[in-house]
Amino acid sequence: MVTKSYFAASVPDFLARSTEDILGRLATRVGSEHSGNETQQIRAWRIQIDLLKDALRNADSDSWGILLELPLLRLGRRIDTIILVGDVVACVEFKIGATNFTGADVDQAVDYALCLRDFHAASHGKRIVPVLCSDQACKSQLPENIDFIDDVSQCIRTNGEGLSRALLAIEDLSGGDQIDWQSYDASSYSPTPDIVTAARSLYSGHSVREIGRADATAEALERTADRLKAIAEEARRDQKKVVCFVTGEPGSGKTLLGLDLVFSGTAGRVAEEPAALLSGNRPLVFVLQAAIAEDARQREGIKADEAKRRAQQALQTLLGYLKDHADANASPPENVIVFDEAQRAWDADTGLKLLGRAKSEPELFMEIMGRLPWACLVCLVGSGQEINRGEGGLALWGEALAKSEDWTAHISEKALAAREGLLGFFDIASGLDVSLVNDPELHLNSNLRAYRNNLHGGWVAALLDGNIDKAREIADEMEHAPAFVTRDLSEMKAWLQTRRRGDQRVGLLASSGATRLVAEGVPPSPRSDSLETVVHWFLKPAGDFRSSNALETPLSEFVCQGLEIDYAGLCWGNDLIWDGQAWMPRKMRAPNWQLLRKDAEQQYRINTYRVLLTRGRAGTVIYIPVGEESDSTRRPKEFDGIFDVLVSSGCRQLS
Known part of the structure; x- marks a missing residue:
């Protein structure tokens, strides 16, 4: 047998x-x-x-x-x-x-x-x-x-x-x-690699099929990977320009697909022609560059400088790419480009500030890649993750496509019909002459990151929408609690430390707007330009105080977006409180908190917690401070309200 x-x-x-x-x-x-x-x-x-x-x-x-x-x-x-x-x-x-x-x-x-x-x-x-x-x-x-x-x-x-x-x-x-x-x-063995492990494996020549799962989730991921490669090959064969929108919730495998398209041998690179993954998320780029460069150095025996150069060629920052090709005669070497987190594309005002050109990021990309005889631009899209001013969402892509006659857009009908930040422009611009192809396989329904709780994304969405009854219903269907909650920081750290076993990684997270957590013993996050610090946080092993496993320094949404750890400890600040009916986003205007009035600013704050709540692959524990009655910026009643609503939504108390 x-x-x-x-x-x-x-x-x-x-x-x-x-x-x-x-x-x-x-x-x-x-x-x-x-x-x-x-x-x-x-x-x-x-x-x-x-x-x-x-x-x-x-x-x-x-x-x-x-x-x-x-x-x-x-x-x-x-x-x-x-x-x-x-x-x-x-x-x-x-x-x-x-x-x-x-x-x-x-x-x-x-x-x-x-x-x-x-x-x-x-x-x-x-x-x-x-x-x-x-x-x-x-x-x-x-x-x-x-x-x-x-x-x-x-x-x-x-x-x-x-x-x-x-x-x-x-x-x-x-x-x-x-x-x-x-x-x-x-019995089936269906592994879900973290993004760093996946990048290393794909860069070394494996495909998403070889490193992925062996279930329906993997089959769907492979179908999407194969479809993207077929579209890229068709674009090369027919000498045309296409943009593909790959949509899905946080953790559904979009970045994994992008890495597969760029790294996985001749099929992924489209007949050995160069391809690159670009991201405006500098911490993500530098962490993955460092990981694959070190892996290549050890595996191939090449010098560190050469390994770093190869990694930087395959993984680049968006702004660096745009600056390198600002000249009208500067044609890019890559016909296939993957744009990670395309929903975070910036608008024309930001383009004017950064590059001196009043054009949105999508317009600039289509202009630059339009200089080539053929091009395949793959946009990876996660809903509800816009967290910064100047991020115009996918409406900007619709506007750019409406101005261009050369490009055809591939997008799933499900994403096209969505209203919450996903190509909302197309919903109101049906009269414009935009070439669209319905591609159902470009939408991912699964959640690979939360591999022990595949309903986790839906729970996070319901919680942050303020639909607490729905969140509780989803939590009741889960085999594991969506998250644990505690009022004791040391208890949270102890829970995390007991789960730091084998190669699993734990770490602290906190909102950039939760400025008063410092009074609770939680230091501020390193800035997103403190790249060496962030690389150490994600890659250094246990025992190194610079590692996430030391549980000394939290990362904010700007630094951890797109990356992941196994067990996350989220320190919930009172920049997002519950008033009994809905979430109230705030910002610190020293010496007091101030409610955010603009819709966009409110959504950025809520999206901050969406990012933070979806970083833990195996589990999340949330610390809500007790507060201090004598401190108007840390009122216990506000923290109590956060704690109560999280418990009502299905979170389980550690004690």
Whole structure:
């Protein structure tokens, strides 16, 4: 029987087979899927199999199942051993020849367990115990109690001799029906990479299909990716100019698609012609540039300067691109351009201030790319994320298209009919001569970022629309609470620290307008031009005080938009309070708060919290201060109102 794992069987079958038989099966699979010298791997497998046999003979394991070398495609690795102990999953990582337990090895074992919990269908809802077996370590480190956080326990550290005792301790945890090993092995594994991991993988030559999920969400994403490549190829073949609007809620995979189009080999680059992803979000660009440059340097052995140059060629800032091609004779080298967060395009007044030309960003782009014989401009659009003055939304794209005779727009009918910032211009300009093609596959309905709560985007929208009853209804349908809330900053940090395991990243967030959080012990965010600080925040590992994991510095909406972490701690300020009926956006006019009166300014503040509430991939905890009665800028009643409405909307109290 063909299995996903290199070897899978019941434990009695495993014990009955000879070590040579099992080795042969493992060697055959690794030889068919990988090239290279596997001699060292086979030696390690031999020791590993003998250790497992000795340990399992000492356990009441007649009903258990065992899987060897279960592939985790997202990580490009395989889990050494899975042992199904009743209704508990033991995830065992072997370090053959190791004499100690390193922090990196522990993180690896825990990360495998977390990947199973989050992305492996048969592991869903099961308790998972990561085990690190350094076979030559002096002694095992078995905990007195095995405690679980979100279904994954702390890592058990054992040497070869203590593996049997570790399995007996896990057996004591089992209290339900035995997991069927055949169903477990056949179960789907549907990983959702974070944007930094995705950028690294795509830049190294993988496609969105290879790094993505294996479910309906992935199929929809792949269809959109294929459609974008087909449109780009048609534009090249027919020598025409097209603009594609890819729409979807925050976290639906739009940036992933853009990276795929730019990075993924000949298909993505359209017959090896250059392509680039542009973003006005400088922190996003610099974080991704740093991540892929370091990855390329290590993987290809090239110098750091060359790796950085390549990264900067593929990922560029919008303003830099426009300045480079301001001259009417400066034709760009790229026929395919991806414009990230196109809903944030700035208007003609901003164009005059930044470039000395009273044209909107869409007009300038169409003018520059219009110098080429053919062009494909892909606009990635997220609704409700305009957070800055001068951002005219997608109406500007409609106006630019109406002025141009050369461009054809591809957009889904669903996005075309939307009213909340999505191409609103087209809704009122039906009489204008704009060439439109209805492309249903250019709208993404799923949420890849909140992979443990796929209804999260809808909950955020209902909450910020002030529809608290609807938000509660959505929350009641969720398997996990949409967010946790607490009035204690130290409690929030402790909750986050317990979830900083394996490669998972935690961090603090706060609105740029929440200026009085400093009185609660929350420092201000670094500015969006403090790029090195932001790169360190997203990329430095735990233990480095510059890392997000240190929980020392929050990021604002301007710095974190487009990026993501696993668990977010949102410090909610009183720049957005609840009056009992609706949200009241405010700004600080020292020494007092002032209500925002203009519709656009109100929407920017609400969109700020939309961005902040959608940064956490696995979960979010919200800190609402208690306030201080003697301080008119930190009234407890206002914070109480925020806390009460969040609880009413379905958030769960930490305590």
